[in-house]
Amino acid sequence: MALEDLGGETLEGFVLAQTSQGRLPAVPEIVDWGKQLALLLKAVHEAGIAYGDIKSTNIVRVADGSLRLLDLEGAYPIDSKDDPLPPGTRGYISAGRSPGRAPSVLDDIYGVGALLYLLATGAEPSLAADPQNLLKRPLRLLNPAVPPALARIIEDCLSCEGEDRPQSAADLHSEFSKVLPPASPLPVYGQWNWAHADVTSDVDWWSLAKRIGDTLCEASFTLPGDQGVGWVTTHPAGAGIRSRDINAGAAGTVLALAELVSALGEPRHREVLAQGARALRFMPRPKGKPLTGLYLGEGGVAAALLRAGQVLGNEALVQEASSRGFWIADHGFSSPDMMSGAAGRLRTQLLLWDETQDDRHLHDAIAAGDWLLEHVDLHSAGWPMPGGYGSMGGRIFLGYAHGLAGIADALLDLYDATNGARYLDAAAQSVRSLAVTARARAGVGEGTSWPDALDEAVTAPFWCRGSAGICRFLTNAAAHGIECAFALAESAAVSVARGARWSSPVQCHGLSGNIEVLLDVYQATGDPRHNREASCLSRMLLEWASGQGHRLCWPSENGTTLAPDFMVGYAGVAVCLVRLGDPEVRPHLLTRAGFRL
16 A cells, blocks of 8 residues: 655644643634544545544644544445454544444544544543543543633534434534634633532532442552552552552552541541551561662652551551661762652651651651752752653653752741741742743633743643642741742642642542642642632542442543552542542641641
């Protein structure tokens, strides 16, 4: 077969590039592409062929802006009686189409609807929790800038009943041709149309959190030799591994159960928490140079044991956590970040000091803070990641997990503990750096975004690398009276609420993490707008729920992975639900205030 190199990029790549910066395609562009797709399919259908596999990877946008169809493997004669190939791609398969039935014109119309849903919302259909019901996450709740007329066309295409869809590609083109509406005006921040969001007002968040706790208990397995219970992550980053860290390991699950026991006091949760903490004590350290940070490292293990000891009233666990803090203090520093390095170690030692009042923990926290001040890049007022961290080496990140925001937030903790002006000064310089690197966010609504690292593109507003984690630090900085931090935090909150509504449920880079940041700002300011926006995101979090009977969980980045993890699984969702049940008071867990509750 003779092939032509079209160049360009797939619509999958185009949308990913947009959403990775917290943006979505413009409405006129979506309408134009819908018309083009209708004409392309009209030509295919008139040739007696059903295309069979409409999806974002099979459509190329070439240099002049026009679209081309790729990959005809799923194409099939409309009237053929031969056995067809398996039906299409998850999320794009027509509702009601079953294996063994040949694709039809109406199946292609459904595929166009799924593709337009992606373009309008950023929510990839193939990753949906319910791939046969994409509209479970309402289109205009995900993107209120979509005009009602365009939303109606997409919803008609996605109808479960074939007779409710446009009956031909020509009909679909006609729908687009006669309706070319402007984008809807965006609701003012904190004043959304609550037609969809008000269902959260009667939600019993703690009851849902309890059901996740029940699921965590059932997901545990008993270890030999009376060593307690453990969990195995199913997340792609470490599927099948029995890890120890907070990010995707036992420390995170123990931490989440401790929060549930603290809030709900369920006996079964308490029992499994005790057994999980016991197992965490016995788990061997990984070989090689240890990481001492909070989310990836020994600091997280110590923090989880400490919190379990606090909640259970188990002084032996508290002392075990303290001993691990002393062990950490015997090791040198490598990276500066919160995730795996000095900033995370600093916070861990302050958590231990708050509980034990043993000044050895405070001294190591001061040593970590002083090491950070010694290793700041004076030109950028940021902290470069060292070599040995792959592609991260040498880059100066701005976000919370690996960059300036998390490091400066830890330095504010140290200022609170010591009244050392040098730590407050460093945090103030970090705010000034963020003011310089801030970018007005294009796309759905206003707000402020930041690059992932210096001199790079703006990134989506998540806890790990974007506006959400930065907003958390700026909110804390504003509480310390640092100039311009409040205005930056307020603007960042808009990006947090508006820039990733399509995202997964998780803490690290999803809805749970963003909801918690909005609750941080609400608690700090008392401004109900931030709580309303958190409630609006919680409406979308609800639609990711999965389970039957008393078991309930939330998937990770796609609709099929169910991981019992803190940062990338349903354990972290449970912690978010606990805060939604007490939004005025309950602080973010992994803070000094969170460990004092």
